[in-house]
Amino acid sequence: MSERPDILLSVQGLSKTFPTRGGLVRAVEDVSFDVRRGSIVGLVGESGSGKTTAGRCVLRLVEPSAGRVVFDGVDLAALPARDMRAWRRRMQIVFQDPYSSLNPRLRVEDIIGEALDTHGLARGGKRRERVAELLRRVGLDPEHARRFPHEFSGGQRQRIGIARALAVEPEFIVADEPVSALDVSVQAQVLNLLQDLQKAYGLTMLFIAHDLSVVEYLCDEVVVMYLGRVMERGPSRLVYGAPRHPYTRALLSAAPTPDPKAPRGRIVLQGDIPSPLDPPSGCVFRTRCRYAVAACAATVPAAEEVAPGHAVACIRRDDPELNEPALSPAGR
Secondary structure (H helix, E strand, C coil): CCCCCCEEEEEEEEEEEEEECCEEEEEEEEEEEEEECCCEEEEECCCCCCHHHHHHHHHCCCCCCEEEEEECCEEHHHCCHHHCHHHHCCEEEECCCCCCCCCCCCCHHHHHHHHHHHCCCCCHHHHHHHHHHHHHHCCCCHHHHHCCHHHCCHHHHHHHHHHHHHCCCCCEEEEECCCCCCCHHHHHHHHHHHHHHHHHHCCEEEEEECCHHHHHHHCCEEEEEECCEEEEEEEHHHHHHCCCCHHHHHHHHHCCCCCCCCCCCCCCCCCCCCCCCCCCCCCCCHHHCCCCCHHHHCCCCCCEEEECCEEECCCCCCCHHHCCCCCCHHHC
16 A cells, blocks of 8 residues: 555555454454545445444544554554544544434534534634534534434434534544435435535545445545455446456446346346355355356455556456456446
């Protein structure tokens, strides 16, 4: 991974295991990717692929078991817990569930203002002015500051969560499936709001999602995960237009299309994701891959570049059979 000055976040060999009665759950295993300043990187994969755990390890909401999380030149994973507070202002999160992520006993002004109090950024009248400004910025009436979360719809609650994340003027935001719990009718509104805010404030984002169309619309680069490991990563136009990993191709083939008569070429994966307690040897995707060969069981494939910035973790990455052109969800 690069140490270039245009890279705000560099995740290097990140791993996280959870001890259970049945053994160690390998939730994230040797994950590496970079996030350029001012860009949005999408982290995608099926449920259970380790996306959320990876995002929380980046922020040290979950302590990594191994690896480096280099933010603006500093390895956050190596810092003592007491030294993380100074970095919290620069890194924030928008949680997936707007119903459980807001304290039901606090009014909106205190939900948003709590971070201002913690970092000593505003008090009294200035605090109220800042909260009102943030509510206006996310499309809510400042008069709603005295209300409680239960008085808002799901979409409005997520806007409050976004305002809370913006309160301390962060540089980097992890958006953990911020629209998956919302009605389809309001998802686009929240996505457009995030995109507008990202451009207005020059934010850098790690956008976690399972909806490939959303990621293609919003993100500059994509990291595809399966069973805790990175299968493919690169610019959106390459990952969507010329996917080189069988798992990526299967995900894209399953994405819904606006034209029911369009040719699908659906790739159906057999079986379920193996247990992270006992992942397959070699390539973790091999048990569901129609291109798997005997060597796949013996080798854990490293993510190697097939084009500038486009890396694939597959020993058959150069096989012509895997390099047929593909259509992205939005372009079908």
